[in-house]
Amino acid sequence: MQQIIYFFIKNKNFLLFALLFIISLLFTIQSHSYHNSKFVSSTNFFSGKVYTVKSNITGYFDLKKQNELLLEENSRLLMLSSRADVSQEPTPLDSTLSKNFEFTGARVINNVYAKTNNYITIDKGSIDSLEIDMGVITSKGLVGMINRVSAKYGRIQSILNTNSQINAQLKKSKHFGFLTWNTKNSNIVQLTEIPKLAPITIGDTIITGGNSSIFPKGILIGQIADYTIEDNDSYTIDVVLFNDMTNLSHVYIIKNKNKKEIIQLQSTQDAE
Amino acid sequence: MQNNQITINIARFIGLLLLQVIVLNHINFLGYINPYAYLIFILLFPFDASKTLLIFLSFLLGLSIDFFADSGGVHAAASVFVGFLRPVLLKFSFGVSYEYNAVKLNKVTFKERFLYITLMVFIHHFVLFSLEIFSASHLLLILKSTLFSGLFSVLLILCALFLFTTKET
Numbered sequence: 001m002q003q004i005i006y007f008f009i010k011n012k013n014f015l016l017f018a019l020l021f022i023i024s025l026l027f028t029i030q031s032h033s034y035h036n037s038k039f040v041s042s043t044n045f046f047s048g049k050v051y052t053v054k055s056n057i058t059g060y061f062d063l064k065k066q067n068e069l070l071l072e073e074n075s076r077l078l079m080l081s082s083r084a085d086v087s088q089e090p091t092p093l094d095s096t097l098s099k100n101f102e103f104t105g106a107r108v109i110n111n112v113y114a115k116t117n118n119y120i121t122i123d124k125g126s127i128d129s130l131e132i133d134m135g136v137i138t139s140k141g142l143v144g145m146i147n148r149v150s151a152k153y154g155r156i157q158s159i160l161n162t163n164s165q166i167n168a169q170l171k172k173s174k175h176f177g178f179l180t181w182n183t184k185n186s187n188i189v190q191l192t193e194i195p196k197l198a199p200i201t202i203g204d205t206i207i208t209g210g211n212s213s214i215f216p217k218g219i220l221i222g223q224i225a226d227y228t229i230e231d232n233d234s235y236t237i238d239v240v241l242f243n244d245m246t247n248l249s250h251v252y253i254i255k256n257k258n259k260k261e262i263i264q265l266q267s268t269q270d271a272e
Numbered sequence: 273m274q275n276n277q278i279t280i281n282i283a284r285f286i287g288l289l290l291l292q293v294i295v296l297n298h299i300n301f302l303g304y305i306n307p308y309a310y311l312i313f314i315l316l317f318p319f320d321a322s323k324t325l326l327i328f329l330s331f332l333l334g335l336s337i338d339f340f341a342d343s344g345g346v347h348a349a350a351s352v353f354v355g356f357l358r359p360v361l362l363k364f365s366f367g368v369s370y371e372y373n374a375v376k377l378n379k380v381t382f383k384e385r386f387l388y389i390t391l392m393v394f395i396h397h398f399v400l401f402s403l404e405i406f407s408a409s410h411l412l413l414i415l416k417s418t419l420f421s422g423l424f425s426v427l428l429i430l431c432a433l434f435l436f437t438t439k440e441t
Contacts, residue, residue, distance in 0.1 A: 013323050017356040020331040024338075024345030024352060028403050031344025047293070047340045054294050112297070112342065114304040116405050119342040155342065183405075183413070186303065246300075 031117065032163070042110060042121045043150040051109040051121055059107075059249065066249050073139035101216050102255040104128060106154070108248045113160055116183045120156040122251065125149045133214055135254040141220040141242035142166070142208060143251055154253075159189055160245055168221055169209040173198050176209040179221065179239070186245055188225065191237040198235065200227060206239050213262045215254065277318055285333060288313050293340035304417065307424040310337060311396055312432060314355055315389060319375055323359060330355030343404060350400035354392050361391050378437040385433075390426055397422045 008015065042051065106128075110121040124130055126149045136143040136156050144158035145166075157164055160181050168191055169176035175198035181189045191206060204224045210217030222239040230236055256262075288310040299306050313333055317326050334351030338344060354361075365388035366375045377385060397418045405414050 013327060013356065016324055017327050017352060020327065020352045021349055021356075024331070024334070024348035025403075027335075027338070027345025028349060028406070029344075031342075031346075032406055042340055042342050044339060050290070050293070050340070110340075114300045114306065115343070116410075117343075121342070183410070 041148050041155055042119070043125065043148055043153040043155050045150070045152075048109070048121070048123075048150070048153040052123060055107065055109040055123075062247070062249055065247070069139065076139075100256060100258055102257060104130070104253045104255065106130075106251055106253055108251060109153075111246075111248050113158070113186045113245050116162050118158045118160040119147075120144065120158050120248065120251075122154045122156060122253075123152070124253070125152045125154050127151050129255070130154050130253060131255075134256075135215040135219075136251050137215075137219055137254065138243055138248065138251050140244075141222065142215070143243060143245075143248065145214055146253065156251070158245065159241075160186055166215070167209040167211045168206055170194070170198060170200065171205040171207045173200075176211065177234075177237075179206075187241055189222070189239050189241060191239050192230075192234070194235040194237060196229065196233045196235065200224060200235060200237065202226070206237075213256050213259045216256075277321075281313075281317065284313050284316070285329070289333065289336050292337055297341055301424065302420075305420045305424055307421065307428045308393075308397065308400070309425060309428050309432060311351075311354070311393060311425065312429055314351065314358065315392055315429065316377065316433075317358075319362065326358065327352060327355045346400055346403040349403055350396045353399050354396045357395065358392070361388060361395075365391065377433070386430070389429055389433075390422075393425045393429065394418065394422045397425065 042048065104124065106122040106124040108120055109123050112118045112120070120136075120143070122136075130146060130149050132146055132149060134146045136145055142159060144156045144161070144164065146154050147157040148155040159166060159179060160183075162181060162183060164179070164181065166179040167176060168179045175194050177191045177193040179189055179191055194200070202224050206221045206224065208215040208217060208219040208221060220242050222241040222243075224237050225240045226238040227235050292308065292310040296307055296309055310333060314326070314330050317329070330351040331348050334348035335345065337347040337351075341347065362375070365384050366380060369375055377388075398414070401414045401417045401421070405417070
């Protein structure tokens with residue numbers, strides 16, 4: 001017994017190091033799997049507060065650009081509403097959109113885009129009825145989806161994250177695939193598993209597919225910049241994002257009102 | 273440690289943490305290069321103080337950075353690693369004089385100081401990027417990030433130490 005205690009005292013530095021190193025490795029491994037990065041996240045009270053103070057100050061430097069973006073969006077919405085007035089009835093797509101999805105605005109207080117797993121922190125949380133797995137967009141296009149919320153803050157797993165896999169399709173031909181990121185360029189993501197039959201040309205638009213309950217169909221993503229044919233007879237397409245992921249300041253969170261019902265339905269299917 | 277040193281180290285801990293998460297994590301020079309200057313805390317931690325305390329504080333500092341950067345535990349792991357290795361590196365860089373607690377970082381030659389800082393920074397960065405990227409197929413990216421971020425960090429740390437060390441009379 002005495003020897004064991006002596007051993008502990010003699011090696012206390014190494015044992016402490018080993019313990020702490022293993023703890024941090026566990027956190028690291030957790031953070032590499034989707035939905036599991038529970039403990040270490042910037043949605044906690046302290047870092048949320050610090051980032052809010054910071055973005056309150058740095059937000060002013062960016063006002064001009066953000067105003068231009070808002071103007072652009074306003075003019076587009078005005079154009080849409082004037083068109084709707086003329087025809088007196090909204091198009092079917094619009095009406096389903098507005099019925100099933102709710103949009104909430106939020107401010108980005110921290111945005112990381114230079115790592116391999118990037119997250120964005122926003123200033124809305126569960127008291128603003130945000131939940132995990134809600135989609136996030138800007139007026140220009142897709143951003144990512146929420147993967148952690150605290151009371152006042154939320155964290156978005158951006159599309160610039162190797163864990164992200166979002167259902168997307170070609171606007172022209174409805175062939176769908178999955179949007180992933182190869183970590184090389186913060187402006188370019190990859191659309192994989194598009195069948196070889198699909199007619200694609202450079203410059204085609206990529207939109208979200210309607211196959212998930214997270215995003216409504218038809219949210220803009222980007223344009224085809226380049227493509228290669230993989231061994232398994234499918235395309236891997238480089239998509240240039242419409243969004244500038246390095247300069248985000250306001251985002252919209254999409255809430256699907258029928259999500260519960262859809263998930264219930266899907267889970268009963270699985271059970272059978 | 274004396275009271276004075278405790279205050280200085282607490283102030284340094286908080287100051288470097290905030291500097292790192294608010295300014296340095298967002299530099300993104302050439303798209304992905306960030307300096308990690310919070311290592312100054314581990315580099316300058318009193319040489320004669322408890323090694324156990326240093327290991328624990330390194331972990332705490334790294335974990336705090338992780339909370340802000342949403343990076344799991346990569347900074348904590350890298351920091352606790354260099355915190356543990358520091359005595360070895362000190363001995364390697366400064367030779368036997370370290371054994372007698374006679375070393376002061378602002379009194380050694382530039383060569384020795386440079387060696388110490390470079391070793392610490394590159395070991396830290398290598399562990400950091402290996403864990404952050406976490407894939408053997410991206411080995412080149414790991415080495416590239418380590419090299420460029422490391423050079424940036426060494427430069428920044430040397431400048432900071434040059435500016436802020438008080439000349440002892």
